[in-house]
Amino acid sequence: MxxxxxxxxxxxxxxxxxxxxxxxxxxxxxxxxxxxxxxxxxxxxxxxxxxxxxxxxxxxxxxxxxxxxxxxxxxxFGTATALRIGESVGHLMDQVSESAAQMGHEVSRFGDSLEDWSDTLSEPESAGGEAAKADFVNRADRALYLAKTQGRNQVILAPRPQPANSRQTGPQLR
Incomplete structure (x- = not known):
């Protein structure tokens, strides 16, 4: 007033x-x-x-x-409107919290992947380190071009290296 x-x-x-x-x-x-x-x-x-x-x-x-x-x-605005607004804000805050938790999980998974790749790339030459580096670059390159074909703001994760008998053929959509 x-x-x-x-x-x-x-x-x-x-x-x-x-x-x-x-x-x-x-x-x-x-x-x-x-x-x-x-x-x-x-x-x-x-x-x-x-x-x-x-x-x-x-x-x-x-x-x-x-x-x-x-x-x-x-x-x-009326009391009922104020209560509805409060409930909506509460619901949005719950969604933000859930999204943040999910993002934390995804970041953790990404960190694990980086650590695995770092270990693989730092292997000595005698253990196939050079081949692992080339495989990593090739998988990343395929994922990049697949993401580009999907349009803007797309993320494609290259598959993890698999043993030779069960190797995946292409990147995974996320």
Whole structure:
């Protein structure tokens, strides 16, 4: 609620609002303040009309009445909307957390792959290190060109080196 009254006028409205608030069954809280301030200041004629109607019927407003008036006439958005927004934000935060956990798992797998490749590439020449390096470059090259054919922002992982009798023929899509 925005107040465009001068301080002296606001003080006078607040004094009347507090008087009305203390005569009701609803406890004193910000929603009650907003409703009664707007009522006595004449800010919202529709609110004034409903307050007058409610007071003629029941003489005193309870908390449910005040919150209903607040939701309809003074809140930037209703309580139900605020709750839905809160639930949506909570759901999004859960998704972010799950994505971060999944990303951590993927990074760990990638680190394991780098470590395996590093071990393979650092093998001495007599153990086939040069052949392993050439195989690594060839697999990476095939994966790169396959990713390029798939379009922008594509990731293709080259398969891990397999024993000669069970070697895979091409890169794996991810």
């Amino acid at each position: 925005r107040n465009h009254h001068r301080t002296t006028q606001s003080s006078e409205y607040l004094r009347f609002a507090v008087k009305h608030m203390t005569q009701q069954q609803a406890p004193l809280h910000p929603a009650s303040h907003a409703v009664w301030y707007q009522d006595v200041a004449g800010i919202n004629p529709h609110l004034q009309a409903e307050v007058d109607e409610l007071l003629q019927r029941s003489r005193r407003l309870d908390d449910a009445d005040v919150y209903a008036l607040y939701d309809r006439y003074t809140a930037e």
